[in-house]
Amino acid sequence: MAVRVLLASGRPRPRLYPDEAGYLLAARWLLGGPGADLSGSRFYQGGYALLVAPAQALGEDLTSMYRLVIVVNAVFGALAFPLGHLLLRRCGVARRHALLLSWCAALVPAATLWGTMALADTVLPVVLLGWLLAVDRLVCRGGAAAGCVASLTAAFAEAAHARGRVVLAVHVLVLAGCLFRRDRRRPALVALAVTVVAASAALFLNDRLYRSLYPGGSLDTAGDLLTRLTSLDGHGWALSGAVGQLWAMFAGTWLLAAVGTVAVVSRLPRRSGASPEDRVMAVVLLTVTSGIAYASAAALPDEHRVGNFAYGRYLACVALVYTLVGIAVLVRRGRVVPAVSAAIALFTVSAVWVAVHGGERLRTYEYMPIDFPEVGLLSLDWTELHLTRASVAAVVLLAALFGAARLGVPALASALLTVGLVALLLLTMLITRTGHHVPALAGAPTGGVAVADPLYGNADDDSLVRTRVALYAWWTEIERFDPRHGPPRPGVCTAVVAWDHGSPPASSWPRGPRGWRVATARIGPLGWAVWTDPSCPRQPPE
Numbered sequence: 239m240a241v242r243v244l245l246a247s248g249r250p251r252p253r254l255y256p257d258e259a260g261y262l263l264a265a266r267w268l269l270g271g272p273g274a275d276l277s278g279s280r281f282y283q284g285g286y287a288l289l290v291a292p293a294q295a296l297g298e299d300l301t302s303m304y305r306l307v308i309v310v311n312a313v314f315g316a317l318a319f320p321l322g323h324l325l326l327r328r329c330g331v332a333r334r335h336a337l338l339l340s341w342c343a344a345l346v347p348a349a350t351l352w353g354t355m356a357l358a359d360t361v362l363p364v365v366l367l368g369w370l371l372a373v374d375r376l377v378c379r380g381g382a383a384a385g386c387v388a389s390l391t392a393a394f395a396e397a398a399h400a401r402g403r404v405v406l407a408v409h410v411l412v413l414a415g416c417l418f419r420r421d422r423r424r425p426a427l428v429a430l431a432v433t434v435v436a437a438s439a440a441l442f443l444n445d446r447l448y449r450s451l452y453p454g455g456s457l458d459t460a461g462d463l464l465t466r467l468t469s470l471d472g473h474g475w476a477l478s479g480a481v482g483q484l485w486a487m488f489a490g491t492w493l494l495a496a497v498g499t500v501a502v503v504s505r506l507p508r509r510s511g512a513s514p515e516d517r518v519m520a521v522v523l524l525t526v527t528s529g530i531a532y533a534s535a536a537a538l539p540d541e542h543r544v545g546n547f548a549y550g551r552y553l554a555c556v557a558l559v560y561t562l563v564g565i566a567v568l569v570r571r572g573r574v575v576p577a578v579s580a581a582i583a584l585f586t587v588s589a590v591w592v593a594v595h596g597g598e599r600l601r602t603y604e605y606m607p608i609d610f611p612e613v614g615l616l617s618l619d620w621t622e623l624h625l626t627r628a629s630v631a632a633v634v635l636l637a638a639l640f641g642a643a644r645l646g647v648p649a650l651a652s653a654l655l656t657v658g659l660v661a662l663l664l665l666t667m668l669i670t671r672t673g674h675h676v677p678a679l680a681g682a683p684t685g686g687v688a689v690a691d692p693l694y695g696n697a698d699d700d701s702l703v704r705t706r707v708a709l710y711a712w713w714t715e716i717e718r719f720d721p722r723h724g725p726p727r728p729g730v731c732t733a734v735v736a737w738d739h740g741s742p743p744a745s746s747w748p749r750g751p752r753g754w755r756v757a758t759a760r761i762g763p764l765g766w767a768v769w770t771d772p773s774c775p776r777q778p779p780e
Contacts (some may be wrong), residue, residue, distance in 0.1 A: 241345065241659075242312035242353050249354065250301040254608065255761075256357040257282065259761030262307070264630045266292045272715040274708035276611055277454030278697035284447045285398030285440065286358035289314070295677035300710065304337040304356065311360045311418050315353040318344040321367045323511050328374065329566035335647045339565050341399070345658035347612050348550065348557035350488050351665055362555035365395050369405060370559060373412055373522060378431070378515045380422050385429025393436030400459070400537075400622040401555060406437060408522060417519075434546030457697065459537040466536035478548065479535025480528065485588035486550030489628055490583075490612035491561045493636035496581035498563030504577075526535070526557050539696055544623050547596040563730065568643040568650060578640055579667050582633055589629045595694075611665045620668065628631065676710050677757035680770035686710040688726040690735040691718035694764065703766050712776070726749045731774035739765035 260282030268284065269290050276282075290307045297303020322340030326331065344350070350357035377382065383562040392409040395402030408432065414661035416426035433753035448456070467471030488496040505512040505520040514519070535554040550557075567577050593600070600623050607620035616625035616631040635657065642653040681687055689707055693700045708716045711732070720728035723737050731752075737746035743756045746767035750756070754769045770776065 242315055242350060243309060249304075251304055252356060254355050256280070256359070256701040256705035259709040260357050261287050261290070261358065262294070263302075263705070263708055264451065265294045266712075267447070267450060269294050272711075272713065273451050274705070275453060275718065276451045276701070276705065276708075276716055277455060277456070279701035279705070280459070281430050281444075281448060281452060281456035282402075283358070283398055283400070284443045284624065285394055285396075285402075286361060287447075288443065289361065290356065300712065307356045309354075311353040314361050314364060315350065316344075317364045318349055318367065318558060321364060321371060322558065324371055325367065325559065325562045326362065326566055328371070329563060331566050331569055335569060338571070338651045339654070340562070341560065342654035342658060343562050343654065345560060345563050345662060346491055346494075346660050347665060348487070348554040348561075350428065350555060350636065350662055351611055352510055352551070354666060359551060359554055362395065362399060362401065363558045365391050365398070365402075366405065366555045367559055369409070370519070370523065373409070374519050376416065376422070376425060377412070377518050377592060380425050382425040385416075385425045385540040388430045389413075389429045389432040390436055393433060393440050396437060397440030401530050401534065401552065404526055404533060406433075408526050408529065409433065412518075416463075421480045421555055425492075426765065430702055438779075440525075446750070459539075462539050463533060463537040472536065475540075476532050476536035478591065479538060479549075480531035481588050481591045482548035482595070483531045483535065483550065485592050486548045486610070486613060487553040487557050487560070488585045488588065489616060489632045490550045491557050491564070492639060493585055493632050494564035494568075494639065495557050495560035496564070496585045497636070498560035498565075498568050500577050500580045500584060501567045502560070502561050503578075503617055508722075523556070523559065527553065527560075530555070537631075542603050543609065544596070544600055544603045544605045546547075546603070547600060548623070548625075550612065564768070565650070565654070568640060569647060574640070574643075585621055585629065585632070589625060590733070593625055607668075612661065613662055614659055614668075615621070677759050677774050678770070679707070679711055679732045679766040679768065680772075680774040680776045681711075681714070682775055683713045685714070685731030685771075685774045686717055686726070686729050687714055687732040688717040688719045688730045690721045690733070692720075693734075693736050693766075699764055702761050702764065703734065709733075721747050721749065724749050731771045733769045735767050735769065737765040737767035743767055 263274045264287035293306035326336035349363040369391040375384035396406040413426045416422035497654045613628045614620035614627040643650040735747045743758045
């Protein structure tokens with residue numbers, strides 16, 4: 239936990255907009271504070287917001303609140319250590335070795351990096367790991383307690399993120415299968431009842447949140463998903479995107495997740511010697527993984543980003559599970575070389591697939607460093623995707639870890655710890671630096687804040703500015719106004735308009751009120767101007 243808090247200690251405010259702001263605004267609304275009109279942006283669900291709401295209540299300002307959120311993230315994320323220990327024990331690793339290796343594995347960037355931000359991705363790796371362990375307990379031994387824990391975690395996953403719907407659907411299928419076994423029927427019925435109640439509560443929470451913060455509707459990812467799943471070209475896009483996500487997950491875990499994937503797949507055939515329960519759990523894990531990868535790729539619009547073709551964040555929720563399984567394989571003395579060889583072959587095929595599918599677009603589309611944190615580290619370049627260089631570096635790292643494992647568990651743990659900490663330190667410094675400057679707002683605690691509508695004419699660009707302003711205007715819900723028709727209503731102390739950063743700030747709003755002050759800011763190529771009434775109280779600049 240201390241490591242996780244330390245990694246984020248240099249960032250007192252959100253960086254990743256509109257995602258972090260979306261969750262923090264939801265938490266503020268849950269506490270009865272002012273909401274925001276986030277219409278047109280992605281829907282940021284309420285499960286994670288509910289978890290960090292106490293930090294909102296205790297924080298005196300945005301900086302203190304954000305640091306408390308990071309502490310909550312660290313406490314929750316630290317559960318990866320004991321849960322990872324249980325999974326390694328389930329995979330046959332000795333107790334003394336499992337304790338050491340699970341602590342090292344919990345520092346893999348996929349399970350730790352997003353914990354330095356206010357994102358649902360912080361809790362999903364722990365939630366998925368806990369759910370899988372509870373389902374495994376139910377399948378192998380029965381018991382209503384395990385079924386109830388699995389149901390509650392699945393419902394929380396559904397409340398926290400759209401990826402959780404895949405988890406909930408698979409969970410219901412598992413419970414339905416348990417109904418056909420007489421010794422599992424009663425706990426399965428109890429778990430189904432808990433699932434219905436918990437999922438209904440999650441649905442109610444998200445429905446209330448949606449109606450309050452998204453009155454004009456959110457980004458229609460469901461429409462993109464339906465369109466893709468009902469056309470041949472759409473399935474091709476989804477399949478290629480899913481393979482790209484697998485490549486990014488494999489690369490970002492130094493191919494340990496690839497070794498884990500090979501191990502899980504090898505348990506499927508009857509002749510593998512695996513127990514029926516092991517085969518069921520292999521199917522469960524693979525179904526969740528493929529469902530998340532395929533559905534998220536299908537729902538993703540073509541944003542002309544390189545991340546459309548190889549994006550690791552969506553599968554980060556299962557990366558820790560596969561990494562732990564891969565570590566368990568390396569610790570074993572038998573049949574390790576075939577597993578490692580198959581993992582390298584699988585990784586190579588996925589890399590070739592990404593190269594062929596992406597083609598020239600991997601060089602001409604927009605490259606965003608936050609889409610490729612671990613991949614950029616492997617290639618030592620966060621300005622463009624170097625597919626071959628990153629792939630070779632990942633293979634070399636796996637070879638080094640394999641060699642360390644041959645020397646014994648302490649050597650493997652030392653290698654994992656060294657690679658993990660170095661990667662996290664570099665990624666924290668280079669990728670998760672403090673975000674853009676926000677000019678001082680005016681009007682607290684009673685004055686209004688208004689944002690131009692339209693601002694840029696693009697929903698994604700508008701949300702980058704709108705969510706920033708809404709988050710910093712802690713005392714009121716932001717309003718919308720049309721600057722072409724003059725100033726906003728009386729009582730508004732701050733007005734935000736678009737600004738062409740090649741022109742004087744005053745030209746951003748020719749019809750602006752006389753005597754108002756103007757300050758400017760930029761988000762990449764997007765310029766925006768904050769006009770404030772000098773007679774209103776001013777917030778300090780951030």
